[in-house]
Amino acid sequence: MKKRSLIPVAILVIAGGLVAKTWLQKSAAPLKLEYSTKNAFASKGVAMIPWRDPAKDIQKIFPGAQIPDTGNPSVVALSRHRLSLIKKLGKLDHNALFVHKITNKGVVLLRRAKGENGAIEVVVFVTQAKKIAGIAIQRHREPNNIAVKLGAPSFLNAFIGLTAEGAFPTFPEKSLQAVSDVIRALLVEYDAGSNP
Amino acid sequence: MLTLLALGGAVAFMVCLLAFTQTYQTSLRKEFSGMGLHLMLVPLGCPYDAAAQILKGRTLDTSLPESALASARRDPAVDVAAPVFAAAIPRPSLGRTDLWIGVDEAAPKIRSWWKLKDGSFPSKPTDVLLGYEAAETELRAVGDTLYSPETKTSFTVCGILEQSGTSDDSQFFIPLKTAQTMFKQPGRITGIAIRLRDPNLIAPASARLQEIPGAQAVTMTEMIGTFLNLAGAAKALMLGVTFVALGVSGLTVFNTLVANTLERTRELGVLRAIGYSRSALFGSVTSEAVIISIAGTLLGLLLAQAAGGLIAGLVRPLMPLASPTTLVPITPQAALQSLALTVCVGLIAALLPAFRAATIHPVEALRTK
Known part of the structure; x- marks a missing residue:
């Protein structure tokens, strides 16, 4: 009789011990920080930049192509190519490139360039042959004299047809040069990362 | 087992609710006190x-x-x-x-x-x-x-x-x-x-x-009060649901104890015949209720621990200024409150079966098959 009555007591003690252990572990554990997709969009120049008007851009550069799920781009790993990319670009402070795949057309790459007066968001359309099909500037805060040059066909068309090994144009204006540098970096990274 | 599950479910719900309310109030006060201001002067x-x-x-x-x-x-x-x-x-x-x-x-x-x-x-x-x-x-x-x-x-x-x-x-x-x-x-x-x-x-x-x-003063206390009133209304509703769940659990405990005392009528009669006092039998049944309540509470705490993250995920988007860290930490205070309430429910549910067990007549009990 006495032995039988000990069983529920033992069960209660074990269960109580488990609860106490869980509490102690929880209170001792460091705070767990949660990172959301929103932060990935906003926090860094090389992080995932939102593609603001894909319908308009696709219609202009890849007419008739299907609009991809812009919230879920593919990721191209660059870690394997770090050394060669650093040699070509001078630096590489990230290991992944976000890529929007456009069926039967190519890919779209986005990045922020450090303009003279604020960030410039650049959209680069690349064909399946890894040549630039078009450029769009989706956001900037440059004054009018620079804004006009950024939107000029002579500037945007200067990159069309270029490959990763091509001679990229140079510009005296800091903001235009920053855009050119970013386009080249994107193309070089994509070229390296997409090689099997 | 079903009795324990019912009691455990109700306790888990109550513990999560109490823990969430405490965390929310604390984080809200911390948020406002961290602002370093006591009132705002705004346009009418x-x-x-x-x-x-x-x-x-x-x-x-x-x-x-x-x-x-x-x-x-x-x-x-x-x-x-x-x-x-x-x-x-x-x-x-x-x-x-x-x-x-x-x-x-x-x-x-x-x-x-x-x-x-x-x-x-x-x-x-x-x-x-x-x-x-x-x-x-x-x-x-x-x-x-x-x-x-x-x-x-x-x-x-x-x-x-x-x-x-x-x-x-x-x-x-x-x-x-x-x-x-x-x-x-x-x-x-x-x-x-x-x-x-x-x-x-x-x-x-x-x-x-x-x-x-043209100016109107709004104190931070008023702001906190507004948020806490909103949270309080939700808490009152949830507590109502919790008490219903606890009531149902109490009935389950009652049902289990009644069935137990009926099944053990002869055994209880024997105990009375060999000299067990009425109070000893009363205590025996109520002790059983207390053990069931404690076991149900422990099960509920384990359930609450497991379900805390899920509940926080559901509640966080609906609450203004909710804490960015754990929303449902199971505090000893919430656990003790739940335990006390559950034991009370268990004891109330045990009253009638315990009274029946205590007042059983040994001769009549021994006649039952």
Whole structure:
């Protein structure tokens, strides 16, 4: 009789011990920080930049192509190519490139360039042959004299047809040069990362 | 087993609710006390809405004359009065809204969470202090230029704030006079954040500040009260559901004990015949109820521990200013409250079966098959 009555007591003690252990572990554990997709969009120049008007851009550069799920781009790993990319670009402070795949057309790459007066968001359309099909500037805060040059066909068309090994144009204006540098970096990274 | 599960489910629900309420109240108080201000002077209108809009860095249609700031600073109870001029430039085609906040040298005193990551606070009319995310998004460092195309104004980045987790992270802070000129509202301010020398002076100070023409004082206590009232209404509803669940669990315990005493009628009769007192039998049944209650509580605590994350995930989007960390930490206080309540329910449920067991007649009991 006495032995039988000990069983529920033992069960209660074990269960109580488990609860106490869980509490102690929880209170001792460091705070767990949660990172959301929103932060990935906003926090860094090389992080995932939102593609603001894909319908308009696709219609202009890849007419008739299907609009991809812009919230879920593919990721191209660059870690394997770090050394060669650093040699070509001078630096590489990230290991992944976000890529929007456009069926039967190519890919779209986005990045922020450090303009003279604020960030410039650049959209680069690349064909399946890894040549630039078009450029769009989706956001900037440059004054009018620079804004006009950024939107000029002579500037945007200067990159069309270029490959990763091509001679990229140079510009005296800091903001235009920053855009050119970013386009080249994107193309070089994509070229390296997409090689099997 | 089913009795334990029913009791455990009700306890889990109650523990989660109690723990969540405690965490929410604590985090809300911490959030407001961390703001370093006791009241806000806002333009006449709906005060809570106005204060909430300013705290979130949004703009108001109305504004205060700058003379209100001088009046506020003259009040003997006011330690710091920091003017705020908030203006938004929506750029829907670019998917963003620029939030420009005009502040003066009092801003760092009242915004206790401000810590400079780099540079200094604005001192020249063309200086801009950037929130952490604003600097990251615009790829700006100290000394860089930042241009506002809509107002055709150029600034030099004088400093960058550390990440604070508040709406300040995405804002541009410029000198008050510059902001007023930039948005063509000279002599106007959106609100005044006030810290008192002594928080106990809030009632008379609030009454005096209320006298400033066109201004309305909203205390942080009122703001907290509004949020807590909302949470309290939800809590009352949830507690109602919990008590129903506990009531059902109590009936289950009652049913189990009645079945037990009926099945053990002969055994109880034997115990009475060999000398067990009525009180001993009464105690035996009530002890069984207490053990069931404790076991159910422990099961409930384990369930609550497992389901806490799930519940927090469901509740977090619905609660204003919810804590970014654990929402449902199972505190010893919540566990003890649940245990006490469950044991009470168990004891009440055991009263009738225990009374029946205690009053059983040994001869009649031994006759039963």
